[in-house]
Amino acid sequence: MVIRCISALIAVLLSAFPALAEDRIKVVATFSILGDLARNVGGDRADIATLVGPNGDAHVYSPSPADAKKIADAKIVIVNGLGFEGWISRLVRASGSKVPVVVASKGVKPRRMEGGHGHDHDSDPHAWQSVANVKTYVANIRDALIANDPAGRATYEANATAYLGKLDALDQEVRDTVAKIPAERRRIITTHDAFGYFKQAYGVEFVAPQGVSTESEASAKDVAKIISQVRRQKIPAVFMENVSDPRLLKQISDETGAKVGGTLYSDALTDGNGPAPTYIDMIRHNARTLSGALMN
Ligand code: ZN
Numbered sequence: 001m002v003i004r005c006i007s008a009l010i011a012v013l014l015s016a017f018p019a020l021a022e023d024r025i026k027v028v029a030t031f032s033i034l035g036d037l038a039r040n041v042g043g044d045r046a047d048i049a050t051l052v053g054p055n056g057d058a059h060v061y062s063p064s065p066a067d068a069k070k071i072a073d074a075k076i077v078i079v080n081g082l083g084f085e086g087w088i089s090r091l092v093r094a095s096g097s098k099v100p101v102v103v104a105s106k107g108v109k110p111r112r113m114e115g116g117h118g119h120d121h122d123s124d125p126h127a128w129q130s131v132a133n134v135k136t137y138v139a140n141i142r143d144a145l146i147a148n149d150p151a152g153r154a155t156y157e158a159n160a161t162a163y164l165g166k167l168d169a170l171d172q173e174v175r176d177t178v179a180k181i182p183a184e185r186r187r188i189i190t191t192h193d194a195f196g197y198f199k200q201a202y203g204v205e206f207v208a209p210q211g212v213s214t215e216s217e218a219s220a221k222d223v224a225k226i227i228s229q230v231r232r233q234k235i236p237a238v239f240m241e242n243v244s245d246p247r248l249l250k251q252i253s254d255e256t257g258a259k260v261g262g263t264l265y266s267d268a269l270t271d272g273n274g275p276a277p278t279y280i281d282m283i284r285h286n287a288r289t290l291s292g293a294l295m296n
Contacts, residue, residue, distance in 0.1 A: 025149045028074040030085045031058040032269040033128055034104055034137070036279045038078055040163040041141045045152045049074070054271040057243040058084060059214045063091045071095035076148050078141060081105045084125035102144040104137040111196050113212060124212050126194045126266065130201035131171040131283060135164055170280055171201075177287040178202045185294045187235050189226060189252060191244035194266035204290060207235065209252070214244060223248065230256040237261035237293045242276075243268055261293025 024047040029035040035050035049070045052058040072095045081103035110123035127133040142160035146153045192210040209218035209226045238253050240246045240263045264286045265276040276282035
């Protein structure tokens, strides 16, 4: 009787705490945005570690020995792909782990780069700037979690479905926000070329002196070209990014009179005190910041 009571008690405890820390599947996500997506799908069953944290620049990241340890402990590693994390294969090799590496952007239509911009990437990695693409990311993360933790299938499916619903609402919200901006004012400057997928999805034109990576600096010629473009096309505003040096943008603003419209978040979330601690907050913040600067 006592034994039966104890086992009943244990069963109750287990169902109340299905996710004791040591039972949770250990997942590594390469950067803050993927970490947030993985947390939304993994919920209580997954323990998500992120390599490049809030406000960090994954283009130029140097992994540490602690990162190799995180990879060695992980059951899945989730990467963006599309050439974003140039350092990841070496890091996985260095960790000595045979962990599966899941490419979250698999199935997304890559945006091919137009030539002549001084960078050596074939496709634009910033696919998460389109909410529709992130629905693909979420499906890939869900499937990878199920494949590596089949007992959690129902949880992962329910979490993903709930989150995909929020993404649909977000996508519509961005469309509604952009629709209110006069068409001729939907044109802005950012430091690095991170918003090509946002442009494709929502119809705001972004011009950037720096290429799709932050690795190479903009040349004086690139900057001069942008300055004359701002004047010619009467581009109303320039925006800073949390992962880029603001000085270049200030120079363009000073020389052209285009106003500084605020900060957009391209490649990294903020910490909990900033305006973009989650992916949904980030996209919403960017859309509102754009409309706030371009509407008047
Ligand atoms: Zn970038």
